[in-house]
Amino acid sequence: MKFFSLKVLFLFAYLAALSPNSNAKPIAFAESWTIMHERDSDMLETNLYYAPTYYFSFGPTVSITKSAEKGIRREANIMHANFLLKRWNMPNAQANIFTTVGLGRVKTIAPVKHAPGHLMQGNSQMNLRRENTENTRHVTLQGDYETRQFYTAFKADAHQTATFLDRTDTAQIGFSPVAHDYEDLAVWFIAQVKKKRGLHNNTEGGAFVRLFKKNVWVEIGMTERRRSQIMLMVTY
Amino acid sequence: MKSKLIIASITTAFATLFATSVFAAPKTIQIGLDGLVCAFCAQGVEKKMKAQAATDKVFVSLDKKVALVSLKEGKDISDATIKAEITDAGYVVKSIARSEETFDALRKKIKDSK
Numbered sequence: 001m002k003f004f005s006l007k008v009l010f011l012f013a014y015l016a017a018l019s020p021n022s023n024a025k026p027i028a029f030a031e032s033w034t035i036m037h038e039r040d041s042d043m044l045e046t047n048l049y050y051a052p053t054y055y056f057s058f059g060p061t062v063s064i065t066k067s068a069e070k071g072i073r074r075e076a077n078i079m080h081a082n083f084l085l086k087r088w089n090m091p092n093a094q095a096n097i098f099t100t101v102g103l104g105r106v107k108t109i110a111p112v113k114h115a116p117g118h119l120m121q122g123n124s125q126m127n128l129r130r131e132n133t134e135n136t137r138h139v140t141l142q143g144d145y146e147t148r149q150f151y152t153a154f155k156a157d158a159h160q161t162a163t164f165l166d167r168t169d170t171a172q173i174g175f176s177p178v179a180h181d182y183e184d185l186a187v188w189f190i191a192q193v194k195k196k197r198g199l200h201n202n203t204e205g206g207a208f209v210r211l212f213k214k215n216v217w218v219e220i221g222m223t224e225r226r227r228s229q230i231m232l233m234v235t236y
Numbered sequence: 237m238k239s240k241l242i243i244a245s246i247t248t249a250f251a252t253l254f255a256t257s258v259f260a261a262p263k264t265i266q267i268g269l270d271g272l273v274c275a276f277c278a279q280g281v282e283k284k285m286k287a288q289a290a291t292d293k294v295f296v297s298l299d300k301k302v303a304l305v306s307l308k309e310g311k312d313i314s315d316a317t318i319k320a321e322i323t324d325a326g327y328v329v330k331s332i333a334r335s336e337e338t339f340d341a342l343r344k345k346i347k348d349s350k
Contacts, residue, residue: 029280030325054280054326089271089328091301148273148298181298182278214275235276 024217025144026082026098028235030054035234041227042066042200047080055084061102061138065166067199071111071129074199076159078104078138095145102138106161107131136161148179151188159198166198174210186212190221264339265305267318268331272301277327284321288313295343301330302346306339 028034028051036047043065051057058081066073080102088095112128142155151174159166172192180186188210195203206229208221217233267285272278278296281303285294290311295304303322305313315332322329335342 025276028276029283031283032280054324084326087271087326089326091270092273094271094273094277146273179299182275182296186275212275215279235279 024219024231024233025096026080026100026142027051027054027057027084032057033236036231037233038229038231040223040229041225042196049080049082051082055087057082061104065199070199072199073109074106075109076104076106076136076138078102078106078136080138093145093147095143097143098141100138100140100142102136104136104138105133106136106159107133108164132163134161134163149176150174151176151190164198166200167196169195180212182214184213186210188212190219192221194223261307261310261312262334262336263307264335264337264342265307265313265318266331266333266335266342267303267305267322267329268333269301269303269322270328270330272296272298272327274298278303280325281322281327284325285318288317288321293339295339295346297346300346300349304339304342304346 024036026047026049028049030051030053032051034047034049034051034057036045036049038045043063045061045063047059047061049057049059058079061076061078061080063076063078064073065076080100082098082100085097085099087097109129109131112130136159138157138159140155140157142153144151144153146152151172153170153172155168155170157168157170159168170192172190174188174190176186176188178184178187190208190210192206192208193203194206204223204225206221206223208219208229210217210219212218215235217231217235219229219231221229223229269281272281278298282294282296285291285303285305288305290307290313291305292308293306295306296302297304307313312334318332319329337345
C-alpha cells in the first residue's frame with residue numbers, strides 16, 4: 001500500500017473542508033488510490049478510496065447536502081465499501097455492475113418548527129436551529145456500458161437514517177467524437193437526468209463536458225436550472 | 237585427423253548457431269486483451285506489468301487492444317504469470333506473442349498501423 005505525500009493529504013483535507021453522488025466508477029483499478037470531489041447546487045462530496053483489488057475498494061466520504069427551500073443542512077461522514085459485482089470484458093466494450101454500502105454518522109441542522117397554537121408559531125424561526133446527529137446507512141447500485149466513443153450509466157442511491165430517506169436516481173449518456181487512446185486527452189459530451197426524492201424533490205436534466213487523461217478526470221457542466229456542477233477525480 | 241577436426245569444428249559451429257537461435261531471449265512481449273476501453277483500464281494493466289521484475293517498459297494501446305512489455309536483458313515473464321496478472325487486473329488475455337524486435341520498433345508499428 002502506497003502512503004500519500006503530505007501534499008495529497010492536504011489536498012484531501014482542503015476538499016473535505018469544502019464539502020453529492022459521483023457517477024464515476026468507485027473502483028479505478030487494482031492497487032489504486034482515488035480522490036473524488038463533486039459539487040452541485042445542493043451538495044458537496046469528497047471521497048477517498050483505496051482499491052486493493054479490481055473488484056473491491058473502501059474509504060471515507062465527507063458530504064454536505066442542503067436544501068435552501070427547507071433550510072435544512074446535512075453533514076455526513078460515512079465509511080464506504082465498494083464492490084464490483086460483475087464485469088463483462090468484450091473486444092471493443094466493457095460493462096460493469098457495482099454496489100456500494102456505507103455506514104456512518106449524519107448531523108442534520110434544521111429550523112425549529114412549533115406546533116399550532118404555540119406562542120412562537122408563525123414567527124420566522126430561521127435563526128433558531130435544531131441539530132440532530134444519528135447513524136446513517138448508504139447504499140448504491142450502479143452500472144455502466146462503454147466503448148471508446150459511447151458511454152451510458154445509471155445509478156440508484158439511497159441514504160437513510162431513522163428520521164429520513166433521501167433517494168437519488170441518475171442516468172447518463174455520453175459521446176466522444178474521437179476514439180481516444182491511452183496517451184490522448186479524451187473529451188466526452190455527457191447528458192444526464194437526475195431524480196431526487198426526500199430532502200429535494202425534483203427531476204433535473206444537465207449537460208457536461210468530461211476531460212479525461214491518464215489519471216485525471218474533470219467533469220464540468222450545468223443543469224437545466226442553470227446551476228453548475230463539477231467533479232474532479234485523480235487516481236494514483 | 238585433419239578431416240575429423242574440420243567436421244568437429246563445423247558441427248560445433250552449427251550447434252552454437254542452433255542454440256543461439258532457439259534460446260535467444262525475447263526482447264518484447266505483446267499481449268492481446270479484451271475490455272480495454274479507457275485510461276483506467278490501461279493504467280491497471282500498465283501497473284501490473286510494470287511491477288514484474290523482468291519488465292523494463294510498458295506501452296498500452298486502447299486502439300489495438302494490446303499491451304507491449306519490454307523485457308530486461310535475459311529476462312522473461314511466463315505465460316502463466318502474464319495471465320494471472322492480467323486477470324488480477326480485471327481483464328482477459330486473448331493472445332501472448334514474444335518477439336526479438338525492439339520495444340520502440342514494435343510500439344511504432346502498433347501506433348502506425350490502421
